[in-house]
Amino acid sequence: MKSVKHWINGALADGDPARTAELYNPATGEVSGHVALASAADVDAAVAAAVAAFPAWRDASLTRRAQVLFRFRELMYAHRDELAALISAEHGKVHSDALGEVARGLEVVEFACGIPHLLKGGYSEGVSTRVDSYSIRQPLGVVAGITPFNFPAMVPMWMYPIAIACGNAFVLKPSEKDPSASLLMARLWQEAGLPDGVFSVVQGDKVSVDRLLEHPDVRAVSFVGSTPIAQYVYERGTAHGKRVQALGGAKNHMLVLPDADLDLVADSAVSAGFGSAGERCMAISVVLAVDPIGDELVQKIVERVENLVVGPGDDPASEMGPLVTGPHRDKVASYLDLGVEEGAKLVVDGRETTVLGGGKASETAGFWLGPTVLDHVPAGSRTHTDEIFGPVLSIVRVSSYEEGLKVINDGLYGNGTAIFTNDGGAARRFQNEVEVGMIGINVPIPVPMAFYSFGGWKSSLFGDTHVHGTEGVHFYTRGKVVTSRWLDPSHGGVNLGFPTNG
Numbered sequence: 001m002k003s004v005k006h007w008i009n010g011a012l013a014d015g016d017p018a019r020t021a022e023l024y025n026p027a028t029g030e031v032s033g034h035v036a037l038a039s040a041a042d043v044d045a046a047v048a049a050a051v052a053a054f055p056a057w058r059d060a061s062l063t064r065r066a067q068v069l070f071r072f073r074e075l076m077y078a079h080r081d082e083l084a085a086l087i088s089a090e091h092g093k094v095h096s097d098a099l100g101e102v103a104r105g106l107e108v109v110e111f112a113c114g115i116p117h118l119l120k121g122g123y124s125e126g127v128s129t130r131v132d133s134y135s136i137r138q139p140l141g142v143v144a145g146i147t148p149f150n151f152p153a154m155v156p157m158w159m160y161p162i163a164i165a166c167g168n169a170f171v172l173k174p175s176e177k178d179p180s181a182s183l184l185m186a187r188l189w190q191e192a193g194l195p196d197g198v199f200s201v202v203q204g205d206k207v208s209v210d211r212l213l214e215h216p217d218v219r220a221v222s223f224v225g226s227t228p229i230a231q232y233v234y235e236r237g238t239a240h241g242k243r244v245q246a247l248g249g250a251k252n253h254m255l256v257l258p259d260a261d262l263d264l265v266a267d268s269a270v271s272a273g274f275g276s277a278g279e280r281c282m283a284i285s286v287v288l289a290v291d292p293i294g295d296e297l298v299q300k301i302v303e304r305v306e307n308l309v310v311g312p313g314d315d316p317a318s319e320m321g322p323l324v325t326g327p328h329r330d331k332v333a334s335y336l337d338l339g340v341e342e343g344a345k346l347v348v349d350g351r352e353t354t355v356l357g358g359g360k361a362s363e364t365a366g367f368w369l370g371p372t373v374l375d376h377v378p379a380g381s382r383t384h385t386d387e388i389f390g391p392v393l394s395i396v397r398v399s400s401y402e403e404g405l406k407v408i409n410d411g412l413y414g415n416g417t418a419i420f421t422n423d424g425g426a427a428r429r430f431q432n433e434v435e436v437g438m439i440g441i442n443v444p445i446p447v448p449m450a451f452y453s454f455g456g457w458k459s460s461l462f463g464d465t466h467v468h469g470t471e472g473v474h475f476y477t478r479g480k481v482v483t484s485r486w487l488d489p490s491h492g493g494v495n496l497g498f499p500t501n502g
């Protein structure tokens with residue numbers, strides 16, 4: 001039985017022993033350990049350590065900060081298998097998928113290694129007679145990240161490499177469902193030479209989130225999770241004077257025009273629908289098939305779905321693992337019956353899927369549900385519009401591009417979407433007309449690279465700043481413009497040494 005603690009001021013901390021939560025092995029359904037749930041006092045201890053560590057870290061030179069980031073990148077890369085195993089054991093996703101999230105997170109660390117360049121300001125000589133102006137960006141102080149269960153390494157890595165590179169101290173509150181990856185990352189930061197207190201982890205639930213949102217020393221909060229909590233975090237955090245970026249839920253549509261290559265479409269829809277058991281905010285959960293290709297496309301999708309191998313995340317043969325918890329699996333599975341009640345046709349029933357080393361998904365211990373396909377899902381039904389966040393792919397039939405576009409734009413969310421077509425004009429029109437933040441053209445999961453910024457529109461984002469990329473640098477810093485005049489040239493004295501950093 002493992003016991004997952006906090007990481008405060010460079011050491012593991014027990015925190016308040018009164019509150020803990022159970023951890024599960026999703027592949028067996030068994031309890032695998034416990035995680036501490038922070039009290040307000042535990043959060044205060046982490047924030048106090050961050051407050052104390054901030055001034056020296058802010059004053060560390062850009063090259064020194066970059067060197068720590070380079071070392072952290074190398075250590076994370078060296079420990080990627082260990083990290084992936086921790087993720088897989090608590091989340092359930094297959095090992096290769098967990099490695100993928102570590103790789104995508106590392107891209108943000110690599111981006112943040114360029115912080116000396118990213119923080120370059122502007123300089124205007126002679127804005128008036130012998131008067132110059134220049135701009136600088138400075139860190140905020142203590143900033144917090146609150147993250148979801150579905151990417152326990154990558155989503156925190158969207159935030160902390162940039163926050164720390166900018167000179168802030170960072171307090172991470174990971175999901176209480178899969179908290180172990182955060183502690184390995186904390187240990188590797190220390191090994192990389194990051195001063196104690198600059199990166200802390202408080203494990204916990206609503207109690208710790210609320211304390212972070214109210215704490216007077218927390219200057220900014222980055223949140224990723226479901227829409228209702230994102231909205232809550234945004235409203236409560238900004239009411240307490242904080243800068244907040246809160247990324248919410250999603251329901252991502254793939255619009256398939258009749259001229260598309262249907263084999264490519266079927267491969268993409270199945271990969272993007274069922275990777276990580278559909279527990280991805282950029283998963284494709286709805287295929288909008290424009291007449292007359294619906295029947296042929298559904299047949300191609302079903303052929304592929306029936307060949308997917310579902311099994312434990314640590315079995316290299318598995319392509320899709322279990323869901324994260326029992327209650328989540330039950331909620332996702334409830335949409336199979338609801339879909340049929342709402343008029344859809346259940347063409348692949350994931351309850352019947354055979355699990356590697358087990359039996360039927362619905363009868364095997366663990367949080368299993370196989371890949372499910374619902375066809376003829378009525379547009380606007382709950383099965384279509386609710387974020388199911390599991391291995392359920394809905395096919396909605398539409399008669400035209402315009403009808404498909406309207407279905408997408410009528411939706412609550414605006415995280416990701418994709419169009420599949422060989423018509424460049426239609427694709428260009430789509431990227432212009434669709435009300436979604438991240439768009440794929442013949443790419444099913446258009447997650448922006450680290451040097452662009454990630455974020456959706458509408459109920460998929462509260463606040464206006466996306467994460468990572470240059471918007472991340474902007475979020476974790478504030479600007480100053482200096483106007484200066486010197487009546488005499490300054491005199492620095494003689495020094496024949498070769499100029500070095502430091």
Ligand code: NAD
Nearest residue numbers: 147148149174175205206209225226229247248249250281
């Ligand atoms: P969640 O909203 O339940 O939890 C997210 C975080 O909020 C966790 O750290 C959790 O402890 C905390 N939290 C939960 N309930 C809270 C409450 N009542 N008060 C305060 N804090 C609370 O989300 P989840 O189930 O962990 O993750 C899945 C969701 O995250 C999905 O909706 C998915 O779309 C979304 N997500 C979005 C993105 C994105 O980039 N937009 C990325 C990944 C996941």
